[in-house]
Amino acid sequence: MSTIISHSFSLHxxxxxxxxAGLLAAGxxxxxxxxxxxxxxxxxxxxxxxxxxxxxxxDTISKMDLTESNFVVxxxxxxxxxxxxxxxxxxxxxxxxxxxxxVSFFTxxxxxxxxxxxxxxxxxxxxxxxxxxxxVAKDSPIKSLQDIKAAGRMISGxxxxxxxxxLLAQRLETAMGIEADVVPFGxxxxxxxxxxxGHIEVQFGNPSEVLPLIQSGDVRPIAVSSEERLPAFPDxxxxxxxxxxxxxxxxxGFVMPANAPDDAVAYWADIIKKALESENWKTQxxxxxxxxxxxxxGAEFAAEMDKRNADYTALMTTLGLIK
Amino acid sequence: METLTxxxxxxxxxxxxxxxxxxxxxxxxxxxxxxxxPGLGPTAGVAIMLPVAVGFEPTVALAMLAGVYxxxxxxxxxxxxxxxxxxxxxxxxxxMDGYPLAKMGQAGRALGLATYASFIGGLIxxxxxxxxxxxxxxxxxxxxxxxxTALMVLSLSLVAVLGTDDHLKSFLALGIGLWLGMIGLxxxxxxxxxxxxxxxxxxxxxxxxxxxxxFGLGQMFMALEEETPDKVDAATYSYRSMLPRxxxxxxxxxxxxxxxxxxxxxxxxxxxxxTASTMMAYGAAKKxxxxxxTFGKGALDGVAAPEAANNSASYGAMVTLFxxxxxxxxxxxxxxxxxxxxxxQPGPRLFQEQGEFVWTLFGTFYIGNxxxxxxxxxxxxxxxxxxxxxxxxxxxxxxxxxxxxxYSIDLSLEALLIMAxxxxxxxxxxxxKYPAVPLIMGVVLGPLLELGVRRTLIASRGDLSVFYSHPxxxxxxxxxxxxxxxxxxxxxxxxxxxxxxx
Numbered sequence: 001m002s003t004i005i006s007h008s009f010s011l012h013x014x015x016x017x018x019x020x021a022g023l024l025a026a027g028x029x030x031x032x033x034x035x036x037x038x039x040x041x042x043x044x045x046x047x048x049x050x051x052x053x054x055x056x057x058x059d060t061i062s063k064m065d066l067t068e069s070n071f072v073v074x075x076x077x078x079x080x081x082x083x084x085x086x087x088x089x090x091x092x093x094x095x096x097x098x099x100x101x102x103v104s105f106f107t108x109x110x111x112x113x114x115x116x117x118x119x120x121x122x123x124x125x126x127x128x129x130x131x132x133x134x135x136v137a138k139d140s141p142i143k144s145l146q147d148i149k150a151a152g153r154m155i156s157g158x159x160x161x162x163x164x165x166x167l168l169a170q171r172l173e174t175a176m177g178i179e180a181d182v183v184p185f186g187x188x189x190x191x192x193x194x195x196x197x198g199h200i201e202v203q204f205g206n207p208s209e210v211l212p213l214i215q216s217g218d219v220r221p222i223a224v225s226s227e228e229r230l231p232a233f234p235d236x237x238x239x240x241x242x243x244x245x246x247x248x249x250x251x252x253g254f255v256m257p258a259n260a261p262d263d264a265v266a267y268w269a270d271i272i273k274k275a276l277e278s279e280n281w282k283t284q285x286x287x288x289x290x291x292x293x294x295x296x297x298g299a300e301f302a303a304e305m306d307k308r309n310a311d312y313t314a315l316m317t318t319l320g321l322i323k
Numbered sequence: 324m325e326t327l328t329x330x331x332x333x334x335x336x337x338x339x340x341x342x343x344x345x346x347x348x349x350x351x352x353x354x355x356x357x358x359x360x361p362g363l364g365p366t367a368g369v370a371i372m373l374p375v376a377v378g379f380e381p382t383v384a385l386a387m388l389a390g391v392y393x394x395x396x397x398x399x400x401x402x403x404x405x406x407x408x409x410x411x412x413x414x415x416x417x418x419m420d421g422y423p424l425a426k427m428g429q430a431g432r433a434l435g436l437a438t439y440a441s442f443i444g445g446l447i448x449x450x451x452x453x454x455x456x457x458x459x460x461x462x463x464x465x466x467x468x469x470x471x472t473a474l475m476v477l478s479l480s481l482v483a484v485l486g487t488d489d490h491l492k493s494f495l496a497l498g499i500g501l502w503l504g505m506i507g508l509x510x511x512x513x514x515x516x517x518x519x520x521x522x523x524x525x526x527x528x529x530x531x532x533x534x535x536x537x538f539g540l541g542q543m544f545m546a547l548e549e550e551t552p553d554k555v556d557a558a559t560y561s562y563r564s565m566l567p568r569x570x571x572x573x574x575x576x577x578x579x580x581x582x583x584x585x586x587x588x589x590x591x592x593x594x595x596x597x598t599a600s601t602m603m604a605y606g607a608a609k610k611x612x613x614x615x616x617t618f619g620k621g622a623l624d625g626v627a628a629p630e631a632a633n634n635s636a637s638y639g640a641m642v643t644l645f646x647x648x649x650x651x652x653x654x655x656x657x658x659x660x661x662x663x664x665x666x667x668q669p670g671p672r673l674f675q676e677q678g679e680f681v682w683t684l685f686g687t688f689y690i691g692n693x694x695x696x697x698x699x700x701x702x703x704x705x706x707x708x709x710x711x712x713x714x715x716x717x718x719x720x721x722x723x724x725x726x727x728x729x730y731s732i733d734l735s736l737e738a739l740l741i742m743a744x745x746x747x748x749x750x751x752x753x754x755x756k757y758p759a760v761p762l763i764m765g766v767v768l769g770p771l772l773e774l775g776v777r778r779t780l781i782a783s784r785g786d787l788s789v790f791y792s793h794p795x796x797x798x799x800x801x802x803x804x805x806x807x808x809x810x811x812x813x814x815x816x817x818x819x820x821x822x823x824x825x
Binding site: 045051052055056059070071072073075076080082083086087090113115155161181182183184185186189190192193194196197198199200212213215216218284288 | 463
């Protein structure tokens with residue numbers, strides 16, 4: 001808000017007033033002024049989708065000089081997110097700690113496998129919503145979902161036992177009436193390696209992870225998990241239009257510890273908003289990974305988190321993962 | 324030929340750009356220093372330099388980061404040899420013979436040999452990376468969970484070869500290590516194991532705590548009761564004993580080449596990493612040696628093999644990074660982040676689209692390796708002089724650095740407590756003559772073994788036959804059986820042969 005106010009005044013040429021108003025507004029809305037560097041916890045290994053979006057976002061913020069603070073991205077992997085999120089939750093009031101959220105942010109606590117839940121965090125901002133691209137190795141006999149149906153069995157990889165790729169596989173198992181075996185790996189990179197080496201048959205990959213390999217022809221897309229086809233792959237059908245009612249996208253965003261000061265949360269959310277509107281974000285992320293932009297903060301994001309949590313709870317109950 | 328031309332051009336570009344040379348030099352030096360600190364390895368080093376480096380243009384940034392990586396691999400040997408404290412997991416095996424050499428007053432010689440070995444290993448790894456990256460990356464992909472399981476079993480079975488007369492004690496130590504490696508969150512299902520409700524144990528026990536506790540504190544406790552003179556008398560050593568010897572390089576040439584090849588081939592495999600390769604290189608060197616009994620007591624080959632292997636492995640791990648965009652180790656994962664941050668997408672098309680960048684970067688690797696030899700050799704006499712420092716003084720300083728370093732990682736007092744516990748364990752084990760190396764190998768490689776087994780069995784639905792129906796895994800298991808049975812076969816052979824000879 002403060003920036004908008006100060007801008008409108010300076011357009012009218014009342015510089016001193018604008019400056020004062022800007023300062024006052026800044027004082028009121030954002031008492032918070034960063035004094036330290038920000039740590040951003042990523043719970044999957046470097047090079048994966050969560051890691052990539054985090055690094056490009058923080059890099060964009062640094063390049064635009066939106067804040068004095070530098071960003072240190074820490075990959076705290078393991079335990080399907082439990083390791084990283086319990087570390088982040090321990091920093092209870094820290095205004096300099098963000099955590100990237102993925103699916104495991106909701107699902108691992110639901111399984112009772114994590115000491116912290118999404119309620120131990122304060123929503124900061126959602127930044128994108130990614131579909132999953134179902135890919136196979138280039139020489140795979142699988143050409144479409146019908147081939148999998150015919151085989152009656154599918155071995156897929158996942159980034160964790162209750163990560164989205166695992167839930168997708170299990171939903172397909174039910175919808176298609178096949179048997180799905182899901183092998184958990186440490187991150188998207190490891191899943192790709194296993195797919196290329198022929199140790200698994202199918203991967204549900206993030207666009208950012210599988211796009212270079214699709215372009216080089218090493219893997220072949222057979223379906224996407226979004227509601228509609230992706231502009232980047234007009235020829236690849238959605239799972240839904242192949243006849244199975246399975247839609248799942250990944251909400252990407254950031255949270256802060258539960259007791260982080262509100263003014264700090266607002267300050268950072270504002271900075272993220274500015275970064276998402278920048279040219280750098282468009283060229284470095286949106287265009288490169290062919291995803292659709294998405295920004296949410298505050299109550300809206302909190303409501304979305306509640307909805308997601310309810311979705312995953314229902315889904316996992318159906319799958320018999322929780323009772 | 325085309326590759327050589329491209330590489331030559333890359334080296335020339337790198338060598339004629341003063342900014343680039345400075346970046347290589349700074350990166351390598353920082354890496355060397357970070358690697359030499361107990362508890363901090365290449366992963367930490369590259370991560371620390373990442374925010375600094377990405378401010379530069381892409382080639383310079385990556386040259387600097389890679390410099391930190393191989394610099395730290397060089398530096399890891401320093402504390403292993405001088406203090407008997409491995410700086411990181413890949414330099415654990417260097418303690419086996421490096422530290423005994425230092426205790427005999429030949430620290431300079433051991434450091435020098437480690438430097439040569441690092442250089443040769445680095446060079447062979449680099450040649451593999453530059454000339455065969457595409458071929459080798461396909462081979463690396465053939466190693467899935469089944470093959471990784473076999474490889475880890477082979478690595479751990481080499482505990483039987485490591486020396487120490489009592490195999491039972493070695494394997495017991497290994498078992499304790501495997502158990503320690505399981506503490507923390509289950510890597511597959513995510514539930515806590517053996518944490519006894521403690522949050523401090525939830526993330527598992529850091530390698531550095533165990534290494535510094537068992538090797539560092541444990542050694543110091545032992546030294547308290549040794550009746551050796553307080554310090555080495557400088558007058559009994561000539562200046563020459565502090566210098567590296569080129570003759571050692573010649574004497575260990577076979578070990579160096581074999582160690583480098585093992586390092587590269589194992590380093591290429593995603594997740595296997597440098598540590599497993601040092602174990603195998605050491606085992607191979609001992610098997611090939613004419614004097615296997617000297618191993619563990621200051622054998623030159625025992626220093627040469629792991630050092631050649633871990634440096635070679637660091638380039639091996641870059642193979643899948645550059646060809647497929649898949650990081651083969653924790654450190655290359657950070658390098659990948661660096662590539663992404665400067666706006667490059669590693670993957671199959673990197674060579675075509677960013678050829679200039681890739682070849683110049685590879686060029687800087689060659690220059691960096693050469694630079695490191697000179698830096699390290701120049702520093703060797705100074706470092707080696709540490710043996711002349713009174714132990715009372717040296718231990719106090721090291722203890723101070725270690726405690727500060729461990730505390731600074733997480734600002735956690737529990738970490739210091741855990742370290743102290745391992746110090747006591749290290750002392751008790753040393754008193755009872757249980758070797759520490761198998762334990763630490765269990766901690767490092769055990770989790771990889773567990774992941775391999777569990778992933779394999781998920782994909783095969785619990786069918787164990789995959790372990791012998793996959794040709795690569797079958798081959799490795801046969802090799803493992805030979806490693807374990809060899810001592811018995813030898814004994815049987817000698818028993819049956821002796822009468823006929825007589």
